[in-house]
Amino acid sequence: MSLRMIKDVLRPRDISTHCTLCGRSTSQQPHTQEHIFPLWLQQKHGLLNARVTIPNFTDKQYRSVKIGICGRCNNKTFGVLETRLAPAFTAADPFDTVSRQDADTLAVWLGKIHWLMARKSHSAVDHRTRHDKTPERILPGIVLDGMLYAAMFMRCFATNKGMFSCHLGDPPVPEFFYEAPYSLYRFRIDERDGRFETFDFLNNAVVGGVALRSGSVGLICLFDGGLHRRYLSERYRYLHGQALHPKQFVELSAHLFYDQTVLHEDAQKVTYYWNEHLRAVVAQTNTPRTWNPYLQEYHDPERHAHMLGFYTQQDPKDILSEDGRLFTSLKRLDGTFLPFAVTEEELAIARGDPTLQVRPPADPAIRRRLFEG
Ligand SMILES: [Zn+2]
Structure with missing residues (x-):
């Protein structure tokens, strides 16, 4: 039964005929329209009429970014999450209330928006290729393959099963070797x-x-x-307990996304097993626990600058120094946290x-404020 579930996730079906979260067909459970960004979140931040600034969604308003998912996922399984998280995010100090939520709850909620x-995006045909024999999707299928971890995590939650990760060669001792299948960081x-x-x-x-x-x-x-x-x-670790300026938060996100591009290929290969006893899918990374798969030799300062520039809207050339270092708004030269001057x-x-780094920051607004008075 659940081995079949694993195979099913690995072959994502058409989102118009199957719920992309739980996999049920529309004949079993009719679809309901779900706002990808919850309405309570849009209301809180006045996003209802705002335009989404994410690539591929440039002409859409937040309130129109919807997808069909089954009524059971929408109203029950994932609806419970929304009921729990909406008060936490809309409280006076959401850092305080959201921090009290368990990591799984937050990861599932973020994973759902992400997935x-x-x-x-995958369901939309890229306008430029519409006359081709097989028009390309806005988000190509090959990219979707890279998201199966999130997809599996969603399927497990939607069908009331657990999910863990482990490494190649780990002894079969769940208490010590099965871990959460994501890395979640929270910041004030x-x-x-x-x-x-x-x-x-x-994302x-x-x-x-x-x-x-x-x-x-x-x-x-x-x-x-x-x-x-x-x-x-x-x-x-130097960021622990620090409050990040919105610009620093974007920069940090870009660094974390970049980190994932220096992973050895084997660490990106995952074998999924069904564990009947735990009623959980176990995702085994195809590298051993004793080996750090983030490789210095895969580091590419230009790619790093390009990714950072993409998210922080800066010209990569302005961020990268000639000796391959990146300007950062997060750290002092001595490696300690650099509070953002407001x-x-x-x-x-x-x-x-x-x-402070002697090289002037690339962002003209910061440069003016910091160096030109
Ligand atoms: Zn569903």
């Missing part, structure tokens, strides 16, 4: 800078990453079998700080 966005957002919207959303289908900022809370989740959490979270007093201190 539905990908399926929605510094909301003092009134020039920025209270909401932001970024990358190729690397299976999603980031969402809502008021004082920022969440970044990678559907990666927990690899980033295991091997790279230490690299970002008030005049903070700007004055920042201007006299010798541990």
